[in-house]
Amino acid sequence: MPAPNFVDYVKICCRSGAGGAGSAHFHRDRFTSKGGPDGGDGGRGGHIILKGNRQLWTLLHLKYRKHVIAGNGQPGSFQQKKGADGEDIILEVPLGTVARDAETGETIMEITREGQTAILTPGGRGGLGNWHFKSSVNQTPRYAQPGEPGQEIWNILELKLLADVGLVGFPNAGKSTLLSVVSAAKPEIADYPFTTMVPNLGVVSYRDSRSFVMADIPGIIEGASEGKGLGIRFLRHIERNAALLFMVPADSDSIREEYGVLLKELEKFNPELLYKPRVLAITKADLLDEELMRELAKEVPSELPAIFISSVTGQGIQELKDLIWQEIQENDQQE
Structure with missing residues (x-):
C-alpha cells in the first residue's frame, strides 16, 4: 500500500440528529368536537455509528470527511402517530479502530470484530406527545415535550493494527526482508534507513495449515517515544500485538545494548508493552561463522528466547516460526 494512502489517524466532527x-x-x-389528547411522540435523532469491516485496512476514506451529520427526528402527529426517526450515519472502519474524545482524550470505544457496531454519537430522544401527560386531574394537557438536541463532538479515530506478532527493531534491522520471506507481503526493501514508511501485514504459513499474522512496524530509533524519527507515529500499532519479535542485526555494535534501547523506548511509550511475550532474532547470521556466532551468543540477553536467523539463506526461519507460535499460544492460554 503506498504511503500516502495509509491513514491511521483522523479527526472528525460528529453531529447527531435532534x-x-x-x-x-x-x-x-x-362526531367528536372535544376529544382527548392523542398527540404522538417525536422520532429519535439519528445516531452516528461505527461498524467494523475487515476489508478495510486504513482510515483513508474518512480523511477528508471532516463533518459527519445525522438526520433529525420528525415531530409526532395526531392519533398517537410517532414521528420518523432521523437517518443514522454508519461509518465503516478497519478492525482495530479506537475512538477517543478529542477534548478529553478519553477512549469511547474500540472496534475489534467484523460487523461490530457501536454508537459513537447518540441522537437526541424524541419528545413525548401530550397523551402521556393525561391524568385524573388534567384531562386535557395542552403541552408536549420538545425533542432533545443532538450532540456535536469532535472525535479522534486511531487505527491500531491487529496482528499476532509485531516486529520491533531499528531501521535496516531486516524486518521487511523477513516479512517478505515468511509471507506473501511485498514491503519496500532497500539498503537505507526508513525504507518502511507504513506498517505492513503478512500472513505467515505454519505447520498443519495453521497461520499467524505478522506486522512490520516502521523502524524505531532512540528517542522515538519522545517524538524522534517515525517511531512515535507507529508505536501504537504494537499495542495490539499478542507477541513482539525484537530484531537486532548481527553486525550491530552490541546486541544487548541495542535490545535494551528498544525495550526502553517501548517502556516509555507504554509500560504495559513489557508484559507481552518477547522473542529476540539476531538477523544477518549469514555473515557469521560458527566461532563468531558462539561469541555473539554470550551477548544475548538470557531472559527471553533468542535465535540467529538469515532471511537470505533461510537459516533459523522455521525454528523462529516455532518460537513465535509457542509464545502466541501461551499468551492465548493466559488470556
Whole structure:
C-alpha cells in the first residue's frame, strides 16, 4: 500500500440528529368536537455509528470527511402517530479502530470484530406527545415535550493494527526482508534507513495449515517515544500485538545494548508493552561463522528466547516460526 494512502489517524466532527418534538394534538372528527389528547411522540435523532469491516485496512476514506451529520427526528402527529426517526450515519472502519474524545482524550470505544457496531454519537430522544401527560386531574394537557438536541463532538479515530506478532527493531534491522520471506507481503526493501514508511501485514504459513499474522512496524530509533524519527507515529500499532519479535542485526555494535534501547523506548511509550511475550532474532547470521556466532551468543540477553536467523539463506526461519507460535499460544492460554 503506498504511503500516502495509509491513514491511521483522523479527526472528525460528529453531529447527531435532534429528536423530534412531541405533538400536543387533541382528537377531533365529525362526531367528536372535544376529544382527548392523542398527540404522538417525536422520532429519535439519528445516531452516528461505527461498524467494523475487515476489508478495510486504513482510515483513508474518512480523511477528508471532516463533518459527519445525522438526520433529525420528525415531530409526532395526531392519533398517537410517532414521528420518523432521523437517518443514522454508519461509518465503516478497519478492525482495530479506537475512538477517543478529542477534548478529553478519553477512549469511547474500540472496534475489534467484523460487523461490530457501536454508537459513537447518540441522537437526541424524541419528545413525548401530550397523551402521556393525561391524568385524573388534567384531562386535557395542552403541552408536549420538545425533542432533545443532538450532540456535536469532535472525535479522534486511531487505527491500531491487529496482528499476532509485531516486529520491533531499528531501521535496516531486516524486518521487511523477513516479512517478505515468511509471507506473501511485498514491503519496500532497500539498503537505507526508513525504507518502511507504513506498517505492513503478512500472513505467515505454519505447520498443519495453521497461520499467524505478522506486522512490520516502521523502524524505531532512540528517542522515538519522545517524538524522534517515525517511531512515535507507529508505536501504537504494537499495542495490539499478542507477541513482539525484537530484531537486532548481527553486525550491530552490541546486541544487548541495542535490545535494551528498544525495550526502553517501548517502556516509555507504554509500560504495559513489557508484559507481552518477547522473542529476540539476531538477523544477518549469514555473515557469521560458527566461532563468531558462539561469541555473539554470550551477548544475548538470557531472559527471553533468542535465535540467529538469515532471511537470505533461510537459516533459523522455521525454528523462529516455532518460537513465535509457542509464545502466541501461551499468551492465548493466559488470556
